[in-house]
Amino acid sequence: MLGLWHSILSLLPFDWAQYGFMHDALLAVLLMGPLCALLGCMMIGNQMAFFSDAIGHASLAGIAIGVIAGCADPLVPMLLFSTVLALLVSLLRRFSAASTDTVLGILMAAGVALGICLLSRQGGFNKFTRYLIGDILTVSPVELARMAVLLACVLGAWVLFFNKMLLVWLNRSIASSRGVASWTVETVFTIAVAVTVTLSISWVGLMVINSMLLLPAAAARNLARSSRGYVLWAVAIGSVCGVAGLITSFYSGTATGATVVLFSMAVFIVSLPFRRR
Amino acid sequence: MIPAPVPLDECDRIAAVKATGGAHSPACGECCTRIANLSVTIAGTRILDDINLHIHCGEMVTLIGPNGAGKTTLLRVMLGEVPYRGSFMFTKTKAQTHKGPPRIGYVPQQFIIDRTAPVTVLDLFSAALSRLPVWLGHSARVRDEARAQLDAVGSADLLNEPLGTLSGGQLQRVMLSLALTPTPDILLLDEPLASVDAPGTDLFYRTVSELRRTHDLAVIMVSHNLLDAARASDWIVILNRSILREGPPAQVLANTDVRALFGLDVTPPPPAT
Numbered sequence: 193m194l195g196l197w198h199s200i201l202s203l204l205p206f207d208w209a210q211y212g213f214m215h216d217a218l219l220a221v222l223l224m225g226p227l228c229a230l231l232g233c234m235m236i237g238n239q240m241a242f243f244s245d246a247i248g249h250a251s252l253a254g255i256a257i258g259v260i261a262g263c264a265d266p267l268v269p270m271l272l273f274s275t276v277l278a279l280l281v282s283l284l285r286r287f288s289a290a291s292t293d294t295v296l297g298i299l300m301a302a303g304v305a306l307g308i309c310l311l312s313r314q315g316g317f318n319k320f321t322r323y324l325i326g327d328i329l330t331v332s333p334v335e336l337a338r339m340a341v342l343l344a345c346v347l348g349a350w351v352l353f354f355n356k357m358l359l360v361w362l363n364r365s366i367a368s369s370r371g372v373a374s375w376t377v378e379t380v381f382t383i384a385v386a387v388t389v390t391l392s393i394s395w396v397g398l399m400v401i402n403s404m405l406l407l408p409a410a411a412a413r414n415l416a417r418s419s420r421g422y423v424l425w426a427v428a429i430g431s432v433c434g435v436a437g438l439i440t441s442f443y444s445g446t447a448t449g450a451t452v453v454l455f456s457m458a459v460f461i462v463s464l465p466f467r468r469r
Numbered sequence: 470m471i472p473a474p475v476p477l478d479e480c481d482r483i484a485a486v487k488a489t490g491g492a493h494s495p496a497c498g499e500c501c502t503r504i505a506n507l508s509v510t511i512a513g514t515r516i517l518d519d520i521n522l523h524i525h526c527g528e529m530v531t532l533i534g535p536n537g538a539g540k541t542t543l544l545r546v547m548l549g550e551v552p553y554r555g556s557f558m559f560t561k562t563k564a565q566t567h568k569g570p571p572r573i574g575y576v577p578q579q580f581i582i583d584r585t586a587p588v589t590v591l592d593l594f595s596a597a598l599s600r601l602p603v604w605l606g607h608s609a610r611v612r613d614e615a616r617a618q619l620d621a622v623g624s625a626d627l628l629n630e631p632l633g634t635l636s637g638g639q640l641q642r643v644m645l646s647l648a649l650t651p652t653p654d655i656l657l658l659d660e661p662l663a664s665v666d667a668p669g670t671d672l673f674y675r676t677v678s679e680l681r682r683t684h685d686l687a688v689i690m691v692s693h694n695l696l697d698a699a700r701a702s703d704w705i706v707i708l709n710r711s712i713l714r715e716g717p718p719a720q721v722l723a724n725t726d727v728r729a730l731f732g733l734d735v736t737p738p739p740p741a742t
């Protein structure tokens with residue numbers, strides 16, 4: 193599969209298409225762009241915009257714990273950490289009257305501080321900057337496979353749960369009156385966001401991961417009238433900006449994640465005049 | 470497990486109505502909602518205290534009370550959103566034609582929506598009625614059903630409009646027609662008319678009244694307007710943490726304490742001829 197992908201791309205008459213790592217990276221943005229856009233659609237207007245940012249930042253503590261535990265790939269401790277965090281936040285939203293913003297802010301600050309302290313304890317923080325800025329040009333086939341599985345899971349969840357999520361998001365009581373278990377639906381979604389953020393961090397870095405999630409959906413919101421249009425626009429914008437950002441970053445030598453975000457931002461600005469009042 | 474309904478003669482409500490000579494005649498007469506010794510405490514504050522209430526199918530019951538009386542909380546208990554002590558159950562009545570637990574329709578007090586939300590009226594119906602995810606499309610069945618239901622409240626033209634562009638009254642009509650699809654056994658209305666103009670209010674009451682006759686629907690409405698409620702209801706419950714008084718509208722309206730509570734002229738209205 194991957195071999196076929198490589199040979200097709202090498203036929204393209206472009207400089208960037210002659211490098212194997214660009215082929216992998218292109219596949220990576222084509223998996224990650226739609227995935228982030230799908231999740232972003234459900235985050236806006238659902239008081240979730242800050243949540244993914246907090247999860248992303250707090251993952252730094254997960255990375256640190258993994259490194260200290262001696263894992264070569266800190267993915268497992270990171271996933272555990274962010275999933276537990278997602279569950280905690282979900283429980284908090286259910287049982288506490290306190291504003292989740294404050295709690296998320298505290299979790300985020302604590303996670304980042306703990307992560308920095310642990311990772312910098314022998315003055316060697318530099319080797320971890322890939323988690324801050326990300327490096328999509330070094331993705332491995334295993335990482336690609338993981339992301340593909342995650343995209344498939346989220347697509348599956350979007351087929352099974354989208355209507356329920358939309359109803360919960362529009363009005364929880366209407367959802368309850370129709371037997372939708374709001375909390376379960378929200379928790380499934382929260383965990384999906386947490387896992388996606390965690391898997392994406394080493395690709396685009398925790399500094400810009402939230403923009404990858406939110407910007408395509410925010411631009412799509414300005415362009416779409418219906419839910420269908422919203423999702424399709426977001427996926428299209430996420431994918432196109434991903435590819436454009438990757439290729440631009442090849443020629444400009446800039447960090448890919450940040451370049452993609454700048455493209456999404458440009459699309460968002462262009463979409464603003466189409467916004468309904 | 471849905472408990473069996475209470476037979477007519479076991480419910481003292483019917484006797485009470487008959488004693489006052491009320492025109493109230495519930496369609497099948499069975500209790501479809503039974504609340505006994507129910508109380509709700511949230512964060513140490515007693516919101517509802519020892520509520521006992523029977524509601525029959527084909528009957529429109531209005532809960533009235535000052536702000537903070539616990540009216541909305543009582544509706545949320547019925548929606549399963551608030552933990553409570555005591556007993557509360559919807560029972561399955563003869564009038565219910567479908568299997569499974571009774572269907573609940575709910576119209577919120579105010580449907581707060583982000584004005585830029587890309588969700589059309591049809592999206593809303595699809596989300597509630599269909600398994601087909603709305604981002605993949607709408608089934609012809611849901612589209613036809615939604616159009617027919619909206620038509621019944623004079624809003625068929627709103628089918629493809631984004632929710633964010635609707636006026637308060639339009640939104641409330643959409644919410645009502647959604648709550649009535651499929652026809653529920655119990656309809657819960659939380660101050661549904663707060664943002665609706667007078668013609669809209671009339672249409673709303675007419676639609677609901679007709680439905681409760683044709684479909685033996687039990688309607689439980691929260692309202693702050695005693696006179697409006699009296700006009701349309703079969704039974705009025707004055708609630709202020711506990712039930713202060715309940716009875717047929719004429720009887721409740723004639724009570725001087727109630728009239729004073731709602732700032733009405735304390736001289737009772739002349740008896741209807």
